[in-house]
Amino acid sequence: MTRELEISELPQSATPPSSRWAKAVRLVMYPFRRGETPAKQAATGFYNDTTVCIGCKACEVACKQWNQLPADGMNFTGNSYDHTGTLSAESWRHVKFIEQFPSKTETSNDGRVSLNLVQPPAEGNRWLMMSDVCKHCEAAPCEHACPTGAILYNEFSNVYIQADICNGCAYCIAACPFGVITRSHFDGRAHKCTLCYDRQKDGLVPACAKACPTASIQFGPIDELRQRAEKRVGELRERGLAKAHLYGDVASDRYSGLNSFYLLIDKPETYGLPSQPVNPWTNMKGDYVRTVASGLLALAAIAAILLGVGH
Numbered sequence: 001m002t003r004e005l006e007i008s009e010l011p012q013s014a015t016p017p018s019s020r021w022a023k024a025v026r027l028v029m030y031p032f033r034r035g036e037t038p039a040k041q042a043a044t045g046f047y048n049d050t051t052v053c054i055g056c057k058a059c060e061v062a063c064k065q066w067n068q069l070p071a072d073g074m075n076f077t078g079n080s081y082d083h084t085g086t087l088s089a090e091s092w093r094h095v096k097f098i099e100q101f102p103s104k105t106e107t108s109n110d111g112r113v114s115l116n117l118v119q120p121p122a123e124g125n126r127w128l129m130m131s132d133v134c135k136h137c138e139a140a141p142c143e144h145a146c147p148t149g150a151i152l153y154n155e156f157s158n159v160y161i162q163a164d165i166c167n168g169c170a171y172c173i174a175a176c177p178f179g180v181i182t183r184s185h186f187d188g189r190a191h192k193c194t195l196c197y198d199r200q201k202d203g204l205v206p207a208c209a210k211a212c213p214t215a216s217i218q219f220g221p222i223d224e225l226r227q228r229a230e231k232r233v234g235e236l237r238e239r240g241l242a243k244a245h246l247y248g249d250v251a252s253d254r255y256s257g258l259n260s261f262y263l264l265i266d267k268p269e270t271y272g273l274p275s276q277p278v279n280p281w282t283n284m285k286g287d288y289v290r291t292v293a294s295g296l297l298a299l300a301a302i303a304a305i306l307l308g309v310g311h
Helices: 017-032 058-067 141-145 171-175 197-201 207-211 222-238 280-310
Strands: 044-049 094-100 126-132 151-153 159-161 217-221 245-247 260-264
Touching (some): 058 094, 222 245
Antiparallel strands (some): 044 217, 094 126
C-alpha cells in the first residue's frame, strides 16, 4: 500500500511557477522602489568664526581622514601656507590664508626682497584665516540644476550628493556661485562636503568641528548658531571691530540663506566670497520666455519665406 509523500519529502528544486514569477517581478521592480523616507530633523549646519581660526588645518586633516579622501599632492602654491589651493572633489575643507601687509618694500638690485630691508610691521597689519566649506544653501542652485536627482536635501536640510546617481554632467559645477563642487579625477563624478551625514545619523559631531581646537567651526541647529553668532558680532563691535559682520546668515533678494555661514571682519571679496551671490534659477523664467519668443519668431520667419516662395 502506497503512502502520500509529505511536503518535506518533495525535491527542494520543485519551486512552484507562481513563486518563480513573483521573484522575477520583484527583481524587475526593485530598482524603482522607494525606501522609507527618514523622519525630518532640525536643520543643522556650520557657524564659521574666522576671528579665532589659527590656520592649523586640523579640519582639513580630520575631513580627509574620516571621509577617506586622497591627498592633494602637497604642492607648493606660493600663496602663504596654503597648499590645498581650493575646495575640490578631494578637499571638502580648505583653510584660506589672507595676508594683509604693506605692499611696498625696499628691494635689492636684482628685484628680490632682502630680509634686512623689510619694513617693520605697521599698525593694522594682520593675517586673516578662514576654513572654507560647502555652504549648504537653503535653496541650492546645484540641486536645482541636477538632471538626475543625484543632489537632494537629507533629513537635516543638508545638501547631499548621491555619487552612485551622479552622471558627471557638471551642471552643478556651473550653477554654484561659490565654486564648491568639482568632478573627481578618479571617478568623474561630483563630490563635496556631506556635513558628515553618516556621523550625524549616529548623533556625532562632524569630523572638522570635532577636531577644531579653537571652536572656529561650530556645529548645531541653525537657529541656535545664528543667535550665538549675532551675540559674538556684538561683542567684537564693542571691542572696536566695527567691520565684524555675518555672511550668509539670512537670505538676500537674490540668494537664499546659508546653512554654513561665516563671521567676517573684512569685505567678503577679501576672503574670496562673492559679495552678492546670485542664484541662476531666479533668471530662468525670463530665459524661458525669451526662448519661446525666439522660437515663435523663427517659425514665423520660416513660414513667411515658404509662403513667399509659393507665390
